[in-house]
Amino acid sequence: MIQEIRNEMELSFDAISDNEAFARVAVAAFVSHLNPTLEELSDIKTAVSEAVTNAIIHGYENYYGYARPDGKRLPEEVIHPGKVRICCLLEKDLLHISISDQGVGMTDVEQAMEPLFTTKPELERSGMGFAFMEAFMDDLEVESRPGQGTTVRMTKKMGVGDWIDSEE
Amino acid sequence: MEQISTEDFQVIDNCLMIRLPEEVDHHRAGFICENADRLLVRDDVCNVVFDFENTRFMDSSGIGIIMGRYRKIACFGGKVYAIHADRQIQRILMVSGLNKIVEVLV
Numbered sequence: 105m106i107q108e109i110r111n112e113m114e115l116s117f118d119a120i121s122d123n124e125a126f127a128r129v130a131v132a133a134f135v136s137h138l139n140p141t142l143e144e145l146s147d148i149k150t151a152v153s154e155a156v157t158n159a160i161i162h163g164y165e166n167y168y169g170y171a172r173p174d175g176k177r178l179p180e181e182v183i184h185p186g187k188v189r190i191c192c193l194l195e196k197d198l199l200h201i202s203i204s205d206q207g208v209g210m211t212d213v214e215q216a217m218e219p220l221f222t223t224k225p226e227l228e229r230s231g232m233g234f235a236f237m238e239a240f241m242d243d244l245e246v247e248s249r250p251g252q253g254t255t256v257r258m259t260k261k262m263g264v265g266d267w268i269d270s271e272e
Numbered sequence: 273m274e275q276i277s278t279e280d281f282q283v284i285d286n287c288l289m290i291r292l293p294e295e296v297d298h299h300r301a302g303f304i305c306e307n308a309d310r311l312l313v314r315d316d317v318c319n320v321v322f323d324f325e326n327t328r329f330m331d332s333s334g335i336g337i338i339m340g341r342y343r344k345i346a347c348f349g350g351k352v353y354a355i356h357a358d359r360q361i362q363r364i365l366m367v368s369g370l371n372k373i374v375e376v377l378v
Contacts, residue, residue: 121299128329146329146360153331157298169298169333173277228305230336232368239367 111194119160119186119205121169127190128152134192135199138262147240148199148260152190154233155203155256159188163207163254167227197262201241204255210248217246276300281307286318287353292327296334304337312341318350322374325356335368342373353377 113134117123128149135148160166164186170177186207193200210216216223217238222231238244243259280291288311293300311317320341324330342352352374354365362378365371 121297124297124299125295142360143363146363149329150331150364153297153329157331157333161298168302169300170302171276171300172303173275228301228333228336228340230332230339230368232332232335236332236364236367 109194109196113192115190116187119164119166119188119207120183121157121160121166121171123188124153124156124160124169127156127188131190131192131201135194135262138194138197140262144260144262148201151237151240151258151260152201152203154236155201155258156188156190158233158256159203159205159207159254161224161227161229163188163205163209165208167224194262199260199262201258201260202255203258204253206253209250209252209254211250213246213248216248276303278307281311283311283314283317286316288312288317288320289323290320291323291325292330292334294326294328296327296330296337298331298333301333301337305340308337308341309344312344318345318348319353320345320350321353321355323355324358324361327361328358330361330364332368334364335370338370338374346373351375 115130117127131152132145132149164184166184168181170181186205189204191202215221217234219235220231222229237258241258241260245257246254248254276293282289288308290304290308322338338352354374354376357365357376362376365374365376
């Protein structure tokens with residue numbers, strides 16, 4: 105049963121790789137009262153993780169995500185300051201997620217969205233970020249201006265998981 | 273959350289076994305690539321096995337890790353295997369098309 109609800113939340117956090125896990129878990133927790141399926145939760149977490157990682161690596165150019173057992177950072181790991189902002193809006197069974205940064209932005213959004221395209225091959229990036237967001241969410245919009253930042257808007261209809269399971 | 277350590281990288285016969293952490297993302301990717309590559313240069317290593325037994329989450333950073341290791345060993349005839357991948361991880365491997373170059377053993 106899906107109730108008629110409207111629920112909104114906003115999050116703002118430092119653009120460091122330590123917060124990638126926090127961001128996706130926070131969004132997953134926000135929708136948890138809808139009793140999402142494991143698959144839906146996994147889809148949302150993956151899409152949020154992709155967008156937040158993009159904001160951190162590309163938006164603010166904090167390339168290194170080194171979770172070392174000793175917690176130390178290498179000298180070349182410069183941390184550029186900046187915040188990543190997540191806004192979530194639940195309207196009935198529709199989840200809208202907007203993830204924005206005020207980083208470097210992109211000149212060619214279409215090219216950035218091509219599968220396997222990456223500007224950072226040396227970082228072992230797969231170039232699959234936008235492809236994953238598109239695959240796991242129902243709708244994806246990207247708005248970017250060089251020097252001003254990027255906003256990714258995604259929408260997913262919740263509560264269709266049971267139906268997909270029964271179809272399978 | 274369980275931390276990944278150098279003990280999670282082991283060479284058994286001619287395989288580099290990598291026990292992946294609970295969550296594979298950009299935050300943890302650097303450490304995994306660094307340690308894997310340190311062992312990949314050894315002469316006796318031809319294949320890489322990614323063990324997903326403890327892994328509940330992976331994003332495209334994980335795909336980058338696997339693709340990168342594949343490139344390094346494929347030219348010497350090495351193979352990449354994924355073991356103990358649950359349904360969600362298998363989906364990620366499918367969507368990325370990585371299941372065509374990685375042998376997924378369930």
